[in-house]
Amino acid sequence: MALLGPSADVIRQLVTICEEYAEQHGLKYNTAKSELVIFKARKYNPSTESRIMLCGVSLNVVDRFKYLGHMLTDDLKDDLDLERERRATAVRGNMLARRFARCNKAVKLTLFRAYCQTFYTSSLWVRFTQRAYNALRVQYNNILRMLLRLPKHCSASGMFAEARVDDFFAIRRKRIASMLRRVRGSSNSLLRVLAERLDCPVTKFWVEVAFGRAK
Template sequence: MVLLGPSVSSVRLLLTLCEGYAEQHGLRYNATKSELVVFKARKYNSEAVPEITLCGVPLKVVDRVKYLGHMLTSNLSDDPDMETERRAMAVRGNMIARRFARCSNEVKLTLFKAYCQTFYTCSLWVRFTQRAYNSIRVQYNNILRMLLRLPRHNSASRMFTESRTDDFFAIRRKRVGSLLNRMRGSSNCLLRELAERLDSPLIRYWVEVAIGRAK
């Protein structure tokens, strides 16, 4: 469970409600396994955040936490999440290369699409460094080259065209487009409102990615 609040007092109020509910229903929160992330605003000193407790136990303040497969960081950077995905993709790619080295390219492409094109939550990547972005893109390209036994200098665009496989840019466009469509068709009024706010920097970025103007 995740609680979000714009201030310390709001988070404390939410925790108080949770504590009351748990007491009424004979439940108990494990405060030692609960963590607190302070999303930092510009020129904000996170060390000034007052202590927040759950069932009388101070919550541990951390810089990052993984929720539903996505890495949330206090500075809102997506670099750690992208690096986690890059490493996982490298492991899967090497596994395919070892176990299916003697298979046809058709089989390898099927496995590549199944295991190396997930990019879980990549539609949420909006704040990252060019280094992190290039790192995961190059890793993706190199895995396909390795599976097809192509030289490293082989053109990536030609490789994806001839193998009829989506490149990294195409995958991101599809994921972002799918997310926007699901948000606009959602029964949740907050998600629909967010998706229609074209003045939002987040939505503007998503639209640019979907139409191929942003990377």
């Protein structure tokens, strides 16, 4: 489970509610596996109020943690999660190239679409460096080259067009457009507010990518 709050006091209140519920229902929290991350803000110094207790134990403060497979960091940047996806894509791509080297092109392309185009939680990537972004894009391109045994420096756009496979940017636009549609159609009032606020950096980025104004 994850608790989110705008301040340390709110988190303490939420933790107290959890402790009371656990006591009433015979449950026990594992404090060794519980962590605290303080998301940074420009005008906020968390050092004086970061101590949060759970069942009498002070929670360990970390600068990153994985939630449902997505890497979150205290600076709210996505470079670490992009690197996670790059490594996972490389592992899957190498496995395909090794195990299915003798298969025909149609089989290889089917496997490539199934194993290398997931880009898990990629619609949440909003704040990242171009270096981390390009590293994943190049990794994706190289896997298809390797799988089809194409020259290392062949045109990426021509390669994807010839194979009739979505390139990296097309996948990004589709993932983000899908996310934007689901958020706008959600029954959750908080998500609907997010979708309607075009001055929100996340929503603004989604709209720009979905309509081809950003990559």
